[in-house]
Amino acid sequence: MLYREAGDFSTTYSQDNQTFPIRFDRMGYYFALLIGAVVIPFLINDYWANSLLIPFLIYAIAAIGLNILTGYCGQVSLGTGGFMAVGAYTSYKLMTAFPGLDMISITLLSGFMTAMVGVAFGLPSLRIKGFYLAVATLAAQFFLVWMFNKVGWFYNYSASGQISAPERDFFYFINLPVTGPNAESWVKYLFCFLFVFVLSWVARNLTRGSVGRQWMAIRDMDIAAEIIGVNPLKAKLTAFAVSSFYVGVSGALLFTVYLGAVEVGEVYGITKSFLVLFMIIIGGLGSIFGSFAGAAFMVLLPVFLKLLLVDGLSFDTALSAHFQFVIVGALIMFFLIVEPHGLARLWSLAKEKLRLWPFPH
Amino acid sequence: MPDQLIFAMEVILNGLLNGVMYSLVALGFVLIFKASGIFNYAQGVMALFAAMTLVGIQQGRVPFGHLINAIFGTDIHYFGWEVPALAAILMTVLIMIAFAYLVQRFVFKHLVGQEPIILFMATIGLAYFLEGVSDLMWGSEIRNLDVGLPQGINDWIDVTTFEALGYGFFIDNLDIAAAIIAAILVMSLIAYSQYTKNGRAMRAVADDHQAALSVGISLNYVWILVWSLAGMVALVAGVMWGSKSGVQFSLSLIALKALPVLMLGGFTSIPGAIVGGLIIGVGEALFEFAIGPMIGGATENWFAYVLALVFLVFRPQGLFGEKIIERV
Numbered sequence: 001m002l003y004r005e006a007g008d009f010s011t012t013y014s015q016d017n018q019t020f021p022i023r024f025d026r027m028g029y030y031f032a033l034l035i036g037a038v039v040i041p042f043l044i045n046d047y048w049a050n051s052l053l054i055p056f057l058i059y060a061i062a063a064i065g066l067n068i069l070t071g072y073c074g075q076v077s078l079g080t081g082g083f084m085a086v087g088a089y090t091s092y093k094l095m096t097a098f099p100g101l102d103m104i105s106i107t108l109l110s111g112f113m114t115a116m117v118g119v120a121f122g123l124p125s126l127r128i129k130g131f132y133l134a135v136a137t138l139a140a141q142f143f144l145v146w147m148f149n150k151v152g153w154f155y156n157y158s159a160s161g162q163i164s165a166p167e168r169d170f171f172y173f174i175n176l177p178v179t180g181p182n183a184e185s186w187v188k189y190l191f192c193f194l195f196v197f198v199l200s201w202v203a204r205n206l207t208r209g210s211v212g213r214q215w216m217a218i219r220d221m222d223i224a225a226e227i228i229g230v231n232p233l234k235a236k237l238t239a240f241a242v243s244s245f246y247v248g249v250s251g252a253l254l255f256t257v258y259l260g261a262v263e264v265g266e267v268y269g270i271t272k273s274f275l276v277l278f279m280i281i282i283g284g285l286g287s288i289f290g291s292f293a294g295a296a297f298m299v300l301l302p303v304f305l306k307l308l309l310v311d312g313l314s315f316d317t318a319l320s321a322h323f324q325f326v327i328v329g330a331l332i333m334f335f336l337i338v339e340p341h342g343l344a345r346l347w348s349l350a351k352e353k354l355r356l357w358p359f360p361h
Numbered sequence: 362m363p364d365q366l367i368f369a370m371e372v373i374l375n376g377l378l379n380g381v382m383y384s385l386v387a388l389g390f391v392l393i394f395k396a397s398g399i400f401n402y403a404q405g406v407m408a409l410f411a412a413m414t415l416v417g418i419q420q421g422r423v424p425f426g427h428l429i430n431a432i433f434g435t436d437i438h439y440f441g442w443e444v445p446a447l448a449a450i451l452m453t454v455l456i457m458i459a460f461a462y463l464v465q466r467f468v469f470k471h472l473v474g475q476e477p478i479i480l481f482m483a484t485i486g487l488a489y490f491l492e493g494v495s496d497l498m499w500g501s502e503i504r505n506l507d508v509g510l511p512q513g514i515n516d517w518i519d520v521t522t523f524e525a526l527g528y529g530f531f532i533d534n535l536d537i538a539a540a541i542i543a544a545i546l547v548m549s550l551i552a553y554s555q556y557t558k559n560g561r562a563m564r565a566v567a568d569d570h571q572a573a574l575s576v577g578i579s580l581n582y583v584w585i586l587v588w589s590l591a592g593m594v595a596l597v598a599g600v601m602w603g604s605k606s607g608v609q610f611s612l613s614l615i616a617l618k619a620l621p622v623l624m625l626g627g628f629t630s631i632p633g634a635i636v637g638g639l640i641i642g643v644g645e646a647l648f649e650f651a652i653g654p655m656i657g658g659a660t661e662n663w664f665a666y667v668l669a670l671v672f673l674v675f676r677p678q679g680l681f682g683e684k685i686i687e688r689v
Contacts, residue, residue: 076478128673131400131481135620136673139666150657223687270617274485281482315431322496329490336483337471 003354019204036193041186049185050258056299057192058253063279063291064203065246070277071286072207073239074219075125079137081272082144083244084251085264086114089154091252092163095179096156102171103178103191107252114248115241117144122240126233129222141270148264164261179256188257195253199246204288206242215239216286247276278328282335284344293343301328364528371530372650373643378536380642381543382601386619387626387634388547389594394628395567396587399469400481403488405613407457407592410495412599412608414456416506417499418449424498446508450596457592465585473580492613501610506603510538539601546597547635550590559586567629621669627679636680641665 008023010016020026044053062080070076090110094101121140125133148154155163167180170191177183178191206212214235217225226232255262262268275298283294302324309320339345386404393401401407417424421440430436444452468487472480511534523529554560565573566583574580602612618641626637645664653660678684 074478076481124670124674127677128670129677130478132624132673132677134478134481135624135666136670138617138620139663139670142663142666146659146662150659274489277482277485281486313431318501319427319431319497322493322501325489325493325496327493329486329488329493332486332489333468333483336475336479336486337468340475340479 003351003357005355019208033197037190037197041190044186044189046185049189051303052299053189054185054192054258056296057189057196058250058258059276059279059295059299060196060292061199061253062247062250062276063283063295064200064288065243065250066276067280067283067286067288067291068203068207068215068246069239069243071280071284071290072212072219073215073236073243074222075122075236075239076131076134076277077137077243078134078270078273078277079121079140079144080247080276081268081270082141083114083118083247084254084272085144085148085268086117086244087111087248087251088255088262088268089148089163089264090114090248091256092156092165093154095166095168095256099166099168101168102174103168103256104171106168107195107249107256110252111245111249114251115245118240118244118247119237122237122244125236125240138270141273145264145268148268160263162261162263163255165256168256179260181260183257192253192257195249199249200288200292203242203246207288211235211238219286278332280342281332282342284342285340287341287344289347290342290344293347297343298328367526367528369647369650371528372646374530374532375536376643376646377639378532378540378642379646380639381536381540382598382605382638383615383618383622383641384635384638385539385543385546385594385598385601386615387622387638388550388631389591389598390619390623391628391631391634392550392594393587393591396563397469397566397584398477398480399484400477400628401591402481402484403491404591404595404619405615405617406488406491406495407460407595408599408602408615409608409610409612410460410491410599411453411457411592411596412506412603412612413495413499413504415449415453415508415596415600416504416603416608418444418452419446419508420504422499427500428497450508450600453596454593457596458589461585461588461592464588465581469584470581488613492610503607503609504603506600506608508600508604510535510600510604512604533605535601535605542597542601543635546594547631550594551631559583563587618665621665624669624673624679627681630679630681633679633681641668644668 003022003024005022005024008021010021015021018026020029040053062084066077066080087110090113091106094106094109121137124136128136149161155161165179167177167182170176170178170187176187178187207215214225214230215238217228217230218232218235218239222232225235251268254267259267279294279298280291281294282297283292284290305320305324305327306317309315309323310317315323335342386408389404389407390401393399393404416422421442421444423429423437423440426438430438464487468483469480472483513534515532515534515537518532519529554563562573562578562583563586565576565578566580570580573583598615599608599612602615606612619638622637622641623634624637625640626633626635645661645668648664649658649660673679
């Protein structure tokens with residue numbers, strides 16, 4: 001009875017075109033923003049921040065990035081981990097070379113750097129398609145990780161080969177540390193929240209604008225798109241650039257804000273690429289909401305399994321990790337068979353039902 | 362003959378034999394891809410699962426032992442018998458056939474007619490699932506696999522090359538055995554697909570699904586057949602790699618190495634898989650030998666992919682693949 005669009009009239013074009021045309025949705029969105037920006041920072045503690053909220057926000061950015069490339073533009077990439085590493089190492093080099101720089105600039109610059117690398121590796125996509133391209137992106141994954149492992153300049157010739165984030169401030173007039181051991185969890189949380197909010201707003205508006213329509217035309221059938229006047233060079237490369245920007249920002253945040261110290265093969269390996277790919281499959285290909293849902297699901301699942309199997313049934317952790325593989329694999333197949341559009345589609349189906357509820361027609 | 366040239370020859374020989382191993386994995390991919398258009402990412406994990414199962418049966422381990430122990434508080438690990446290698450191999454083959462049936466029945470039957478990329482992602486899910494099942498069934502420790510294949514340096518080659526060139530080549534007996542087995546496997550596969558009724562059905566399905574259906578070939582049956590064959594190829598590959606470096610998780614990563622092999626050779630060609638494997642094997646060994654030391658080594662991690670990437674830009678269908686014609 002709550003979810004109704006009756007009495008919700010649009011009198012201007014801009015009202016008709018808004019992202020949340022139904023008032024109830026819009027209120028829900030503002031409410032979620034309010035909770036996220038104002039309420040949670042006061043309630044947050046280290047456990048919630050480190051095991052759930054911050055990884056969720058960071059992976060949501062990566063999932064949006066990959067969704068732009070795979071879900072909207074149809075180019076499957078298995079190089080996400082490598083591109084995240086580019087973001088992380090760019091931010092490390094910037095942090096150590098320019099100690100005065102604030103974190104917002106560093107993270108944005110890391111994103112731009114990754115976008116450039118992404119475009120370079122996206123160039124073959126003009127000739128190679130489908131899973132040929134997926135395999136080609138593996139070249140990016142393995143080459144980039146190898147490079148960050150072998151070339152000493154990237155990790156400032158440190159003995160362990162690790163990189164660790166020094167303490168840096170939020171913004172040049174907000175002198176709160178975001179990275180390093182003295183950073184408080186609410187500051188880290190707000191920093192990530194800010195990026196997620198701005199980037200998902202940009203992504204949503206890009207994907208429904210002319211650029212997004214070009215991406216989707218390429219995804220649905222690239223030759224037909226070319227015939228009706230979509231420039232495949234421009235569409236594919238912008239998708240690679242924007243996607244890599246997001247992935248790079250996410251990789252930078254994962255290193256600077258969340259982990260603090262990183263060994264490249266461990267954190268940015270091929271498993272990370274698959275993790276993000278699974279997020280968008282489960283969440284929903286071609287949906288911004290789906291990226292959030294998938295990221296939340298994949299972050300929550302290990303925590304939930306640990307609570308259930310290790311603490312509840314007192315299995316050992318190895319066994320619980322094996323169960324995680326089985327469950328994730330089965331879910332991937334289940335979603336691809338039953339609902340290829342993922343959790344996002346289930347959500348919109350639920351909303352359709354809610355509009356009629358409690359009446360059947 | 363200069364030393365460098367002799368070293369290079371040894372590197373090339375070892376690269377060739379390594380390439381045979383890649384080809385073995387790639388072969389399983391080609392079989393499934395030709396018949397069903399599914400690009401089976403899980404092939405490497407199938408090799409891992411097959412090898413694990415073989416070791417488990419051979420040593421008389423209790424399947425799902427850890428799980429049973431964790432649930433019922435028991436402490437059982439072994440049945441207390443040991444199965445001879447041949448019987449264990451036969452039982453593993455049966456398990457791989459059962460696996461093929463289950464995969465077809467519960468997953469890919471429901472995905473007929475989907476886009477290739479959806480099928481590809483489903484096989485990634487399958488790979489994760491199978492890896493978890495394999496860990497649950499047999500545990501995730503490294504296991505030694507011994508089915509009686511020869512191991513160690515080949516003395517004859519060592520002595521002969523030492524007499525002829527003044528430097529003894531180091532060639533592993535196991536690699537030679539792998540090359541011979543791979544050759545037998547390929548020839549029997551080709552014979553099977555050319556001269557038997559099932560083989561003809563397989564080729565018909567590979568050619569055109571609808572036409573095959575209309576002359577009364579059961580697609581379901583052919584697909585189960587193909588997955589079983591791929592399972593057996595996976596078993597062979599798993600045994601080879603397992604004897605070489607122990608049965609462990611990294612075995613499933615060889616699947617990734619097989620991908621550039623396929624891209625070079627073309628997805629639809631069995632000879633292509635072999636030639637592609639040899640090119641990649643030699644290429645990465647030579648690159649590591651000649652240029653690796655200058656740029657920090659461990660280049661075999663990425664060389665194959667970059668080679669395939671560069672190659673594809675110039676010839677998108679691979680060496681032996683069918684020409685890709687696209688229509689709107």
